[in-house]
Structures are given as structure tokens and as C-alpha cells.
Amino acid sequence: MSKRTVELELATPGHDAQGRPARLPLVVGAPEDGVVEPSLGGEQMLINIGPQHPATHGVLRLVVVLDGETVVRVIPHVGYLHSGFEKLGEYRHYNQIIPLTDRTDYLSPMSNNVGVALAAERLMGIEITPRCTVLRVIACELSRIISHLVWLGTTSIDLGAFTPFLWAFQQRERVYNLQEMWTGARLTTSLTRVGGLMADIPNGFTDGLRDFVVTFPDTLGEIDKVLTRNAIWAGRTQGVGVMTAAEAIDHSLSGPMLRASGVPYDVRKDKPYLGYETYEFDVPVGEHGDVYDRYLVRLEECRQSTRILAQALDRLPEGPINVDDPRVILPAKSRAMSDMEAMIYHFKQVMEGVKAPPGEAYVGIENPKGELGNYFVSDGTAKPVRWRIRPPSFINLSSLAKMAEGHLLSDLIAINASVDIVMGEVDR
Amino acid sequence: MNPSVDALRATFGTAIGRAAVARDGETVVYVRAERLRDVMQWLRDTAGQRYDYLVDVTAIEYRDGERPLEVAYFLRALERRVDLRVKVELDPAGELAVDSVVPLWNGANWLEREVYDMFGITFRGHPDLRRILMWETYAEGHPLRKDFPLRGRFSRAEQVHQALAANPEAHYSIEELSLAEAYQELPPDMKERLRKGERGKVPFSE
Numbered sequence: 001m002s003k004r005t006v007e008l009e010l011a012t013p014g015h016d017a018q019g020r021p022a023r024l025p026l027v028v029g030a031p032e033d034g035v036v037e038p039s040l041g042g043e044q045m046l047i048n049i050g051p052q053h054p055a056t057h058g059v060l061r062l063v064v065v066l067d068g069e070t071v072v073r074v075i076p077h078v079g080y081l082h083s084g085f086e087k088l089g090e091y092r093h094y095n096q097i098i099p100l101t102d103r104t105d106y107l108s109p110m111s112n113n114v115g116v117a118l119a120a121e122r123l124m125g126i127e128i129t130p131r132c133t134v135l136r137v138i139a140c141e142l143s144r145i146i147s148h149l150v151w152l153g154t155t156s157i158d159l160g161a162f163t164p165f166l167w168a169f170q171q172r173e174r175v176y177n178l179q180e181m182w183t184g185a186r187l188t189t190s191l192t193r194v195g196g197l198m199a200d201i202p203n204g205f206t207d208g209l210r211d212f213v214v215t216f217p218d219t220l221g222e223i224d225k226v227l228t229r230n231a232i233w234a235g236r237t238q239g240v241g242v243m244t245a246a247e248a249i250d251h252s253l254s255g256p257m258l259r260a261s262g263v264p265y266d267v268r269k270d271k272p273y274l275g276y277e278t279y280e281f282d283v284p285v286g287e288h289g290d291v292y293d294r295y296l297v298r299l300e301e302c303r304q305s306t307r308i309l310a311q312a313l314d315r316l317p318e319g320p321i322n323v324d325d326p327r328v329i330l331p332a333k334s335r336a337m338s339d340m341e342a343m344i345y346h347f348k349q350v351m352e353g354v355k356a357p358p359g360e361a362y363v364g365i366e367n368p369k370g371e372l373g374n375y376f377v378s379d380g381t382a383k384p385v386r387w388r389i390r391p392p393s394f395i396n397l398s399s400l401a402k403m404a405e406g407h408l409l410s411d412l413i414a415i416n417a418s419v420d421i422v423m424g425e426v427d428r
Numbered sequence: 429m430n431p432s433v434d435a436l437r438a439t440f441g442t443a444i445g446r447a448a449v450a451r452d453g454e455t456v457v458y459v460r461a462e463r464l465r466d467v468m469q470w471l472r473d474t475a476g477q478r479y480d481y482l483v484d485v486t487a488i489e490y491r492d493g494e495r496p497l498e499v500a501y502f503l504r505a506l507e508r509r510v511d512l513r514v515k516v517e518l519d520p521a522g523e524l525a526v527d528s529v530v531p532l533w534n535g536a537n538w539l540e541r542e543v544y545d546m547f548g549i550t551f552r553g554h555p556d557l558r559r560i561l562m563w564e565t566y567a568e569g570h571p572l573r574k575d576f577p578l579r580g581r582f583s584r585a586e587q588v589h590q591a592l593a594a595n596p597e598a599h600y601s602i603e604e605l606s607l608a609e610a611y612q613e614l615p616p617d618m619k620e621r622l623r624k625g626e627r628g629k630v631p632f633s634e
Contacts (some may be wrong), residue, residue: 046608063604075604079561086546087571091578122452249506252482252535263506270509361452362502362513364483373502377488385491390484390502398538427561 044072051080055158055413058423060397062412069408074401078394081427089387093353094120094194094376097387102188104389105425107150108143108368109189110179115365117192118273119374123361124354126195126328131319135201137274137312138209139191140365141305145216146175147368147420148298152223155295155417159236164223171219178208194354195329196322206313213309220302227295237292241403241415244289251399254392255370256297257419261289267366279308291418298420328354353382369393369420389428393421430455430512432477440467445517456500456513464516465527471503471512472532479503479512482529485539487547489520489574499526499549518549528554546572558601565598565627597627 050061059080065073085104089097097120101112114136121128128136149172153165176186182201183189191198227233243253248261258265266283268276284300286293322329330349331342356378364373370392377386396419404412433447433455444467445458459467471479483502496517503512518524528551529536540551541560548570551557558564562571567590568581580587597605597618605622608614614622621627 044611046604046611046613063600065607073607075601077599079559079563082561084571087576087578125451249481250534252533252539265506271511357451359451360456361450362454363452371483373484375484375486375500377490379491386486386488388484388486394538394542395484395535398535402534 043068051077056416057154057421058426060416060421060423060426062400062416064409064412066409069410071404071407071409071412074404074412076397076400078397078423078426081423083424083428085428086387086389089384091383093382094356094384095354097384098192099188099190101389102190103424104391104428105147105367105369105372105393105422106187107422108147109187110139110183110191111143111147111365111367112372113189113192114140114274115363115367115372116374117194118365119361119363119376120194120356122363123356123359123376123378124194124328125357126323126325128196128323129320130317131200132196132321133274134312134316135197135321136192137276137279138309138316140274141308141312142175142178142209144305144368145302146172146179148302149175151298151368151417151420152295155414156227156233158413158417159233161227161230161233164226167219167223171216174208174212174216178205178212181205181208193322193329195325196320200321206316209309210313213306213313216306217303220299224299228299234292236411236414237295237418238290239288240291240407240411241418242288242290243399243403247399247402248289251402252395253370253399254395255366255368256294256301257370257396257399259284260286260293260297262287267364267371271364273363273365279311281305281308291414294418294420355380355382356384364390367392369422369425370396389425391425391428393419394426394428397421397426430457430510432471432479432510432512433457435474435477436467436471439470443467450513454511454513456515458515458517461516461518461526464514465529465532467514468501468503468529468532471514477505478507479505479510481506482533482535482539483511485529485536485543487543487549487572489547489572491574493520493574496520497524497547497549499543501529523550524548525550525552527552528557530554546570548573556603563598564601565594595621595627597622602627 044065044067047064047066048061049064050056051059056062061077061080063075063077064071085100088100098113098116101116102109105112149168153168156164179189180186182205183191183198243261245262248258248263262285264283264285269283281304284297286297326345331346335342336346358378358380360377362373362375364371371390372392373390375388375390376384379385400416400419404415407415429447429449436444436457440463443460443463445460447455447457450456471477481504483504486500488498488500496519499516499518501514503514516526518526526549528540530540531553538560540554541557543549544551544557545559545561559566569576605614
């Protein structure tokens with residue numbers, strides 16, 4: 001057992017008949033017989049939370065009508081971080097769009113890079129190499145882990161637990177070091193190119209990743225121990241912000257939000273890309289659709305991601321990372337400077353870009369936040385007519401009012417945290 | 429091609445326009461705007477179709493000004509794991525309006541607001557059709573339209589001036605202002621400006 005594991009006095013051990021952690025309602029100071037609690041209802045007020053508020057996870061602004069401490073209405077205001085990425089994309093070549101995607105969901109940049117490259121490749125009919133496919137899987141799963149770790153850390157802080165935040169960010173730092181090793185950047189990775197990758201993994205990357213895959217589940221186990229059966233955690237999250245399966249479908253939720261409500265839809269399993277159908281992993285599905293189940297789903301997804309990473313490391317084939325097509329992939333700099341033909345291809349790609357045939361393509365990938373869709377419409381030129389990002393956290397956030405109304409103000413913070421928003425993506 | 433297209437033609441006849449398989453292998457079917465709500469309801473509720481999940485709503489304007497604007501609906505049958513893309517064409521010279529699908533899917537609420545905000549397409553029957561990414565008193569137009577310049581219509585200086593000079597009520601929706609009014613929390617100067625219909629209005633300085 002690791003030194004960091006702590007025993008909690010408040011832990012509520014035990015499992016119910018189905019083997020799930022027992023759900024004990026946290027009752028503090030139940031009213032004694034004959035004592036009538038004074039009613040705080042009747043007086044409503046309008047308050048404004050954000051846009052600069054640590055618990056709104058970015059520049060989200062909520063106008064809330066309160067009756068006492070109960071939330072009567074929530075009116076979210078978004079757009080404070082609107083950068084017009086979709087408009088910018090119409091003025092850029094497909095490869096020039098990739099850096100924009102670093103800045104949408106900035107907690108999982110590599111997986112956004114993969115999503116947009118896949119959509120451009122589907123539009124152009126490009127088949128990527130086997131090594132590139134596996135490396136992109138590694139990029140996606142690392143992104144899932146770091147995004148979920150940020151979610152775990154910040155949500156536990158919102159609910160008053162500081163320690164899991166430190167543990168989560170310590171592990172996240174290890175992934176960021178790997179990311180920096182591979183792409184040279186911690187945040188603006190711009191990892192992919194249409195038809196391949198910006199760079200192959202450097203020496204020592206696989207060793208670092210293997211070490212991470214082996215030791216990371218220990219931290220997950222510790223977080224699990226501290227939170228899953230913690231009475232405060234359970235009391236703050238169980239039965240809060242419930243979405244039934246039908247409501248989740250009606251509100252177009254995706255990702256962990258949808259699965260926590262009991263709908264087993266995972267793009268990796270149901271519309272596989274990057275050969276995910278050949279990996280062995282499970283898709284965790286909740287049943288209550290509350291904040292607690294979203295936590296359980298995300299925690300388990302981290303474990304499953306390490307499983308996928310281990311398999312990807314075992315099968316990582318040798319070979320090129322880019323497709324062998326000089327119209328799509330830039331020639332090596334040394335060749336562009338010495339070989340006439342290579343120089344022409346280099347010039348045409350940089351000046352004119354890669355032309356996509358007329359038509360449209362949508363590719364949805366299972367991003368940490370939900371289904372990230374990239375939709376390109378082309379008129380045959382090198383710049384898309386329309387680039388649409390289906391932003392999972394924007395659509396998930398739109399159900400906030402439905403989930404929070406009727407709960408306490410402190411539950412609103414927990415519910416907002418459980419949506420796992422990142423404003424760069426909500427506002428784009 | 430997705431067999432739902434034939435079923436749609438058998439049910440709705442000439443309301444269903446052309447259909448084609450897109451480059452990603454999904455079927456795109458064009459529907460006349462007047463019948464959109466019926467077609468969507470049918471696709472959602474009919475046994476054997478059951479497109480119960482709305483993936484996305486967006487619009488497309490082509491660089492060729494002659495081509496109509498398109499509103500695209502991405503549908504998914506969750507049980508069958510089948511996708512279908514339904515499109516509606518709108519004449520840019522005519523009224524840019526289409527029936528809202530919020531009565532069918534609540535998930536369409538913010539998506540349609542975004543299309544309204546970015547393209548200026550109105551959704552009839554939407555419960556709360558306001559701008560969403562841009563602020564409500566935004567006066568420069570609809571950013572994703574092709575005639576909208578990349579840097580916006582106003583100069584940078586004018587944009588900064590407007591942002592700094594905006595009245596506080598510009599940051600609240602009419603509904604929120606009326607809620608505040610109901611609790612007698614509106615300051616008198618705000619009330620006065622609202623009464624004169626000058627909500628968040630800034631004198632144009634250029």
C-alpha cells in the first residue's frame with residue numbers, strides 16, 4: 001500500500017445487493033420531534049455567478065433565481081470566449097486549421113487534432129498508415145486521461161476535497177511531459193497533419209509511456225479509495241442532477257454524461273475509427289444518471305484508457321507515419337532544398353494548399369467530453385466552405401438548467417462541475 | 429444509400445428532394461422546408477426508423493451566392509446505430525426561416541440559437557430564440573455569413589468603444605430584466621432607458 005493512502009473516518013463501507021457501493025444519505029442533525037425548522041422560502045432573489053468565478057470552470061456566467069437556497073431558475077450565458085474558429089477555418093488550408101483545434105478543448109488538444117485530421121482525410125479519401133493509426137490512438141487515450149484528471153481534480157476541489165486535486169495533477173504532469181517530448185509543446189500540440197503526423201515519437205517515449213501505464217492505476221486506486229465511499233462525496237453527488245436515459249437522449253448528451261444515464265453509446269465501439277474495434281476495452285455505463293455516476297464512469301474510463309494504451313504499445317508497428325503521397329505530405333526539408341520535383345511539391349502545398357474534392361464529410365470521435373464532430377463542406381478548393389465543430393461540452397451544458405432547477409445552490413456547483421465543460425470549446 | 433430515404437419518399441412523396449451518399453458514406457436527404465417538422469417527427473417516432481437522437485444542427489452557406497443556404501440536421505438511431513443527415517434549402521433572397529425542432533428534441537435548443545446567431549436563420553416556434561455566442565445587442569450582423577468580413581463590420585476602435593460604453597442592461601436578457609423588475613431590483617436609470625427602448629444602445633461613433 002502506498003504511503004499516501006489515508007483512512008477516512010467518514011468512509012461508509014459496504015456494497016448493496018448488486019455489488020455497487022452502498023448509497024447512504026448524509027443526514028446531519030435530523031430535526032427532533034416537535035421542532036419545526038423555520039421556512040426560508042418565499043423570498044426570491046436574482047444573483048449573477050461569473051463570468052469570473054472559480055467554480056464556473058472558465059468564463060461561464062449563470063443568472064440564477066433563488067428561493068432561499070433553492071435554485072428556481074438557471075439562465076446560462078456563454079460566448080465570453082468566442083473566437084470565431086469556424087469562421088477562421090473558412091480562410092485557411094486544411095493543415096492550417098489544425099492549430100486552431102488546440103485551442104478549442106484545450107484540456108485534450110491532441111485528440112482534437114486527431115478529430116479534425118480524420119475528417120479532412122475522410123473528405124479527401126486518404127488512408128493513413130498503420131503506425132500513424134496506433135500513434136493517434138495513443139494520443140487520443142492520453143488526452144482522455146489528462147482531461148478526466150483535470151475534471152477529477154477541479155470537481156473534488158469544488159466539493160471541498162483538495163487532496164485528489166494534487167494527486168490528479170501530479171499524474172497529469174507526467175502525461176504533459178510525454179506530450180512535450182513528442183510535440184515540443186505542452187498545450188498547443190498541433191500533433192497531426194492531413195495524412196499523417198507532425199512527428200514520430202522520440203526515443204524514450206515508449207519507455208516513459210510504459211512506465212506511466214504501469215504506475216498510473218495506483219493513483220486511480222487511491223483516488224477511488226478516498227472518494228468513492230466517502231460519505232461527504234457521496235452525500236454531495238448521489239441523486240444530484242439526475243438525468244434519466246430518455247432525458248439524456250432528448251437533450252443530445254454525449255460521452256460520459258450520456259453513459260452515466262445508462263445509454264451505452266460510445267463512438268469507439270459503435271462507429272469505430274482508428275481501428276478501435278480491434279482493442280479490448282470496456283465501456284462503463286452508469287444507471288442513476290447523477291453526478292456520482294458521472295464520476296464513476298470517468299474514473300473507470302481512465303482505467304480502460306490505460307488498458308488501450310498498453311495494447312497500443314504492444315502492437316505499435318514500425319514503418320512510416322505519413323502516407324506516401326507528395327501532393328498531401330510535405331517533402332523532407334533536405335529534399336525540398338536539393339530536388340527540383342520535391343521543391344515544386346513543397347511550393348504548391350505551401351502556397352496553394354491541399355485541394356479537397358467537392359462534397360462533405362462528418363467524422364465524430366469519442367473525445368473526453370463527449371462526441372466531438374468535425375464536419376467539412378468543400379467546393380473543390382483548398383479551403384473548406386464550412387467547418388463545423390460539434391462541440392460536446394456546449395451541447396452537454398445546454399441541459400444545465402434542466403438538471404439544476406430544484407436543487408440547492410451548492411448542488412448547482414456540483415452539477416456544473418459534473419458536466420465537464422471547457423469554455424474554449426463551448427464558445428469556440 | 430440509407431433505406432430510410434425510400435421509406436420517406438413512399439410516405440411524403442414530392443416533399444422529399446434529392447438524396448445522395450456523402451464522401452463519409454452517410455446519406456444526405458433534402459426535404460422541403462414546409463414539411464420539415466412532419467418529416468422529423470415521422471423519422472423520430474416511426475417503428476423501424478426511430479431516429480431518436482439529434483447529433484447536431486448547423487447551416488451551410490456556399491461561396492457561390494446563387495446556391496441556397498442549407499440547414500443540416502444530423503440524426504442518429506441509437507438502437508440501430510444508423511445515421512442520417514437531413515437538409516433543408518433556403519433561398520437567400522427570401523425569408524430565412526424554418527420550423528424549429530425543439531418540440532421534438534430539447535437538445536436542439538442551443539444548436540438552433542447558434543445557427544440563428546451565426547447565420548440569421550429564424551426558427552419558427554423556438555421557445556427562446558436569442559443570440560447565444562454573440563451578445564444580444566450585437567449590431568454587426570451574423571458572423572458566419574459569407575458577406576460578413578473576417579474582422580467584423582466595425583473597426584477595432586469602434587468595437588472597443590461599444591464594448592466599454594455598453595450599458596449594464598446589455599448583459600441581461602429581456603426576460604432576466606423583467607425578473608429583476610418583478611423583484612423591484614432594477615435601478616431607476618436602467619428602467620428609464622428600457623422604457624425609452626434604448627436597451628444597451630451605444631451611440632455610433634464613426
